[in-house]
Amino acid sequence: MTMINTVDETSLTASPTERRNSLEKHLLNRPDPQDLKERHILLDTNVAPSIQAASQGLARQRTSDSLKKHLEHRPDREELVERNILPHTNAAPALQAPARELEKHMLADHLDQKIQNRPQPEVLISQGILSEEEDPRNPPI
Incomplete structure (x- = not known):
């Protein structure tokens, strides 16, 4: 109503x-x-009005005790970092996303540099690292 x-x-x-x-x-x-x-x-309860306050107090205390118990068993920061839940960085949260992006771009640049400086197949064949059959320039038969 x-x-x-x-x-x-x-x-x-x-x-x-x-x-x-x-x-x-x-x-x-x-x-x-x-x-x-x-x-x-x-209150949506079947408890007598004279003991509703005590009932509410007990419910609050039970919730408080449950929270304390869970907080005591909460893993520490090192364990969360080890399980890859938290980042390894100590940077402020506002800086963590840009730091990850920078790290990703630095890794990509490093890999590009390594690929550009890798030896040619003929050098690897002459050094005995690759055989003639493994030459990537020859199409498979």
Whole structure:
């Protein structure tokens, strides 16, 4: 049931009948308990109202204890780095992505340089590293 936001404008000097009618009208439009539970105004519990506060306190304490237990068993930074969950760098998080990009580009440049400076197949054949059959310039038969 949707609550209608109205202001009771019944005068304080109104007759008791008018005030009672106004109250009855507002009581008819008040939200039902399920709506109040969905809006977290009423607690959704079967616990007696006299022990609801203690029940909430115990639930909070149980959650707190669970969090503490999990935090105590949390792996340390070195283990997370070892398992490749955290990066090996100590750089600020804002600098980690650019650092990875730079490292990737440096590796690509290094590989390009190595490929450009590799020996020709005839040099490798003359040194006995490759045989004539392994010459990459000859198409396979």
